[in-house]
Amino acid sequence: MTGRQRMRSTFLPRSLRPTRSFRSAALSAGALVASASLAAGCGLVPGATGGSGDDPIVVMTWAPEGTAATNKPGMPAFASAYARWINANGGLDGRRLKVLTCNDHNDTVDAAKCARQAVKANAVAVLGSYSQHSESFLPHLEGAGIPYIGGYGVTNEEFISPLSYPVNGGQPALLAGLGKELAADCGRVALVRPDTIAGDSLPAMLDAGLTAGGHGKAVDQRAAEDATEYSAQAEAALKEATAEDGSGENGSGENDKGCVIPALGDRTGTFMDSFRRDRGDHPAVSTATVLGSVDQRVINSTGGASSAFEGAYVTGWYPVASDPRWDPMKKVISESAFSDTRIDPADTGVQTTWIAYTVFKKVVESLGGGAVTADTVTGALDDGLKVSTGGLTPTLRWEFTDQLASIGFPRLVNANVTLQTVRQGRLAAAKEGFVDVTKTLENADVD
Numbered sequence: 001m002t003g004r005q006r007m008r009s010t011f012l013p014r015s016l017r018p019t020r021s022f023r024s025a026a027l028s029a030g031a032l033v034a035s036a037s038l039a040a041g042c043g044l045v046p047g048a049t050g051g052s053g054d055d056p057i058v059v060m061t062w063a064p065e066g067t068a069a070t071n072k073p074g075m076p077a078f079a080s081a082y083a084r085w086i087n088a089n090g091g092l093d094g095r096r097l098k099v100l101t102c103n104d105h106n107d108t109v110d111a112a113k114c115a116r117q118a119v120k121a122n123a124v125a126v127l128g129s130y131s132q133h134s135e136s137f138l139p140h141l142e143g144a145g146i147p148y149i150g151g152y153g154v155t156n157e158e159f160i161s162p163l164s165y166p167v168n169g170g171q172p173a174l175l176a177g178l179g180k181e182l183a184a185d186c187g188r189v190a191l192v193r194p195d196t197i198a199g200d201s202l203p204a205m206l207d208a209g210l211t212a213g214g215h216g217k218a219v220d221q222r223a224a225e226d227a228t229e230y231s232a233q234a235e236a237a238l239k240e241a242t243a244e245d246g247s248g249e250n251g252s253g254e255n256d257k258g259c260v261i262p263a264l265g266d267r268t269g270t271f272m273d274s275f276r277r278d279r280g281d282h283p284a285v286s287t288a289t290v291l292g293s294v295d296q297r298v299i300n301s302t303g304g305a306s307s308a309f310e311g312a313y314v315t316g317w318y319p320v321a322s323d324p325r326w327d328p329m330k331k332v333i334s335e336s337a338f339s340d341t342r343i344d345p346a347d348t349g350v351q352t353t354w355i356a357y358t359v360f361k362k363v364v365e366s367l368g369g370g371a372v373t374a375d376t377v378t379g380a381l382d383d384g385l386k387v388s389t390g391g392l393t394p395t396l397r398w399e400f401t402d403q404l405a406s407i408g409f410p411r412l413v414n415a416n417v418t419l420q421t422v423r424q425g426r427l428a429a430a431k432e433g434f435v436d437v438t439k440t441l442e443n444a445d446v447d
Helices: 020-039 074-088 108-120 134-144 170-182 202-212 231-242 265-281 296-301 324-336 348-366 374-382 438-442
Strands: 057-063 097-103 125-127 189-194 219-223 258-262 285-290 313-316 416-423 426-429
Touching: 057 074, 057 108, 057 348, 074 097, 074 324, 074 348, 097 108, 108 134, 125 348, 170 202, 170 258, 170 285, 170 313, 170 416, 170 438, 189 202, 189 231, 189 265, 202 438, 219 231, 231 258, 231 265, 231 285, 258 265, 265 285, 265 296, 296 426, 324 348, 348 374
Parallel strands: 057 097, 057 125, 189 219, 189 258, 258 285, 285 313
Antiparallel strands: 313 416, 416 426
């Protein structure tokens, strides 16, 4: 696969970024110029009038659906359900919410089309979305000044763009947290991950966690993200995880039992089918993974309590799905999803979309009845608004993060993860509370 050059954007520290008053002055000046164009019959400036007066507040949510790779249909489906629910309960601070949805088809061209659609519709934000193609959609959003709030965190660019406001630590935090936990329990470690640009960043994050725990680096096993079977990759991972290695380069030197970590998104279940067939021909190994690559449905489909995931560690961003802190989200689903089977309250994509809309609701309320535009939304966030998510994340506040800017992630403001385990076929909390992996990520070798 070509086009693997690592992309980094230039990011100004908060002290050098335009202030809200500067942006407001610029917007006012721009409005004088725009008024002449409008009088001549030109269209509206993107994001300039959304949510003012009787106009609805327009936002967008996108995700891939119906593809051969990872799909997240529950995210746009939940966004639509949320709009029905919030409008039936008085709207966002009294204003109607209009949610547009888009399918990016796991494709760079379609991801850009979704972004252009958001610009054309004068969306004031893109919320709770998933796409592997940030290099295609972020330039369009940045050009129109539209904030990207609560992306899934699958690409590094989401933690770089000044208009990105992530609610979790994405794949970097999950892999770093998992590696740190496994360091004391695993011999050789084999990571099976997508052979994509997004997948290329995963080994460094896992290795950062392993190194923090005094372990050697993992073996990096690439795999197609849209394969229909993974026999060759499963066999290779098993051989690597169970190979003798006296040097200690890939093992801790203390444990004999290897570990296989599949992180293939929706194709993790497919990999485990191949893995289950091949593992009997090798010494015993342990498995571990991250939420998003496995959920309760995958565990059920791969054998439940007899699954290869039994006893495995799984890192996530949020509390387990059975935690009562998810009850408000479940209320929205029960009242407004109309039995939409795409929406699973245990899906991390759905959960991320809920948190993104929770953040946006707090932003709108903070504006005190003023116009809701792309500029006022980013202004509120950049001016230090603190957002509580009911304990599902730490209190969120987006500002320049010196600690993680050193490795190219200045927008990663929440590096907390949760540790879960599969117990009798069910995902359960392995530790109470959150684990902060900021220090672990600081030592990641991302070059």
